[in-house]
Amino acid sequence: MAADYVATFDQRRRCCLFLTYYAHGDTRNRGMALLRLKQTYASAGLNLVGHELPDHLAVVLEFAAAAPDQGRALLIAHRAGLELLRLALHDADSPWADVLDSVSATLPPLVGDQRQAVARLAAEGPPAEQVGLAPYASPDHLPQPQGAPR
8 A cells, every 4th residue: 555655746846735836836825825734734733743744635624624714715725636636636636536525525626717727737737847947058058049159
């Protein structure tokens, strides 16, 4: 089961249990989203301990059990990612698909913009950040604009 869990959730981009990943990818915006989640938890009296990130689905579900209204709002805010995860688990014939079916059954049905967000997420994946990713190269090795002297 452990190997199946790793193959499902650690090696498939569409089966990520970290909900802010779907909206923010691995960008600097994700850090702010994680901070907002921690602040939401703290305002409801829940202070996270340990090393788990606040956007892990199990953490969000635990929060929703302790603070139903705020937890439901968080789940709805991450509805597109949850739906993509649910669909990906079904595509993979995963035994965990039923868990996502249960979570989705507690939420309002997807509507126009949310359906488009799921389709866009499925087609494009989460956002990617390109800033600072170019390797260092000395000016001698950088491409020159057409017509520029060498």
